[in-house]
Amino acid sequence: MTVLPHRITGPVPLVSTVDGVVRGTLEQGVAVFRGIPYAAAPTGPRRFRAPEPAEPWEGVREAVAFGPTAPKRPYSPPLDELLPDPEVAGDGCLNLNVWTPSPARTGLPVLVWIHGGALLHGSSAVELYDGAPFARDGVILVSVNYRLGIEGFGVLPDAPANRGLLDQLAALEWVRRNIAAFGGDPRQVTLCGESAGAVCIAALLAAPRAEGLFRRAVLQSGAPAALSPEAGRRTTELIAERLGVAATAAALATVEPAELLAAQSAVTSGGTPLTGGNSFQIVVDGELLPRDPAEALRAGAAAGVDLLMGSNSEEYRLWFVPSGLTERLSRLQLRLALLKFRVPRATVRTYRANRPAATPGELLGALATDLLLRVPLNRVADARGDGSGRTYLYEFGWPSPVRRLGACHALEIGFVFDTLDRPDTVALTGADAPQELADAMHAAWVRFAATGDPGWPSWNASRPVMVFGPGAPEVLCAPRDDELRGWAPYRRTS
Template identity: 85%
Template sequence: MSAVPPPISPVHEESLLVGTAHGQVRGTWERDVAVFRGIPYAAAPVGARRFRAPEPPEPWEGVRDALAFGPTAPKRPYSPPLDRLLPDPEVDGDDWLNLNVWTPSPAAAGLPVLVWIHGGSLLHGSSSVPLYDGTAFARDGVVLVSVNYRLGIEGFGVFPDAPANRGLLDQLAALTWVRDNIAAFGGDPDLVTVCGESAGAISIAALLAAPRAAGLFRRAVLQSGAPNALPPDTARRTTELIAKRLGVPATAAALAAVDPEALLAAQTEVTAGGSPLTGGNSFQIVVDGDLLPRDPLAALLDGAASEVDLLMGSNSEEYRLWFVPSGLTERLSRTGLRLALLKFGVPRATARTYRANRPGATPGELLGALATDLLLRVPLNRVADARVGAPGSTRLYEFGWPSPVLGLGACHALEIGFVFDALDRPDAVALAGRDAPQELADAMHTAWVRFAATGDPGWPVWDASRPVMGFGPGAPALVHAPRDDELGGWAPYRKTH
């Protein structure tokens, strides 16, 4: 197994030019790292291309400046109070389908590549979020690529007259661009790791199950997102509610004629009030019979992408990002908890186990712990179990360092600043405070660099002993079968645990 590549000392050319398949781009040196921003990987999805699958960008003559982040897909900021915790920059323009590259030097060769797919419930986010700065990865010998893709109804609305999963097709087009162009930036197209958090991880799970994505990446990292997709008839409901609110048919042709701001306003109204844990109207990846022939969880359990190395995990208290700022941890009553347990189909014995392991927990905290495991830890463990002995390795982690900010604890998205070694970024400080442990960021970032470079982040592969690397609350430590008494209470595990 090869060693992690050492940091590269770049030669600072006066003009930083790189040739791509569509034309030359000019980047810039920042903190001894070469950075290229806003490179189009597909044509602007507007006009006649709206609601279509992505198409190649038009080649350009001369040199295109790649000095600033490209336009972001149409979206609205997170609703209060999450808007204070999750900055979501907007960049005007139509060329939403763009990406950014951080590299030690375009003169390098054969470097591992990490492609970052952002989260945001398929409604929010972009590659221009400050926390996703790829400097630390490039400093440590990894080419970091971050990607924009279509969001909301533009990317995931379900229509009878347009292809489904357009945002996922965008991600596929970006990975194809990486395969065809990344060598010019010093990367190895055969050493690509795709990495994402939340909706980004859910997208990657779908790509793992998509035959068309085979061969575009060698490794994958799923942070706080598990395989999930809906049949078209179910996924279509959000699109139909938006069309009804606007008084038009639920077709791509009809909605393309609606004023974009009115469409975005209707989308925001229809999807307001829900969360990934509590539900509500949302956009989801669709089992469309084309890009995604079958449910991605079922496909992975049956051996899809068994040759791909996987690193998967979640945070100990994912739910606190949604429950704490909204007051649900304190507001939920025992009656509300009972109704929620019925809705989720949680066995009584399972609920008793969680309650016994958390003396003093409020009903909201118990519901959050149960929902977190149902939606994340249970399916990720099932995928890991199914891959024991597969050609590709499987490793699991859990992030457990508790943020002191607002009592958020080890909440959703908190680990990103540690993975990117960017604890000084304002958006990392917003979630983690100013005294987050740098040594934990060092350990976590190093593990991700090692995984991208070698496939081994530094702990054993998943087997019957169920090893999980815990990042916090103290020093990183390997734990075997953590909280397996809780995991064994869920239906998929009752016969075997």
């Protein structure tokens, strides 16, 4: 870190970036810089463009508060009580935050956090994403805002696709240019994200333009996925139709953000990542993404990048339990859903035998979780088994007592960040979550960012998985492999 000779009431961290000097705050031995712009505000003519360089500034810029969040709406009830999603007003949503140890050090590993939220919600201002515990343990944490919804991922004929991904790419380029001034090593960058953030990272792993910007990657509860532009355009067209305008950037740019958000919410409400519905997805645009990320990774893309991947044992319960779907779904509805997903009958029998007391909703949730997460992540790990890059798998299994959520989606984040005491975390975990499990999980992420080895065997023929909870962390070989073998797309032969 470049600490300039400046004092007010005590040590004040200042850093000289390529765009100008920023002044942060010193918080319990951690220097924190919030709301630093990494690109120009995406407003006016820039609203649907690729990100453009930030405007340099004179003097010292205060970096003491989170920057504006991307235009979005809160989660719908009851998820709004479980997933707080703060909104910070303003136009310059392309900003990031940095937590770094103080006194200044050099050559530190860097973890860049990409938040989740179905490409519709979320921001770097969420309380449980506090980077102080990582900085305390010698890893610089950078968290990033990016455009969401139709402005970030709408498919338009007169605008570049995947604009939110392009934002993330611009943030990584900012890190490469500036992180040494904060004490970081630009050659030791780990990209880490959860849910939609992990899906974005899988796409960046397959994007030639991202090569060399990060050395390692963590995918939490998100697998490689993308649509064709034709399929991805459907949600954009429905929103434009509701607004009575053409599905073009030029036409949508005339719509006020609040009106656009209202139409977006109306079109995308009612679906979930497991049950489907109108949503925004990454698309194979032929430019940033020349091919489907899953195919690219299985074919050897990002061969030199170490991967840490995993999911939670009961991902589905975040959406199925609060909504009552676990009890409401009938056997007939289950049968129709299984036909839609083309689940083999033998596979259903295996899952049912392993869960004799499961309701139809719980059985569907377990099947959908594995189809969308465990199966594709295992396939990527298998494809990388030739030694092209170290690959590690984990499963998070500690069950939350809150609202019978169990080991649901997003529950692991507070353990990874070691922020169990934050109200945002307690909303999901309850007040008595095991600190020793957070100690183990956070330490594994720190080790991975620093060395590329989280502390258990890399993927091999025995298929080791580190299982975090419900008891002490332990490595299991090929857990629930009888279920994985039943999926036709998986076809494990070993």
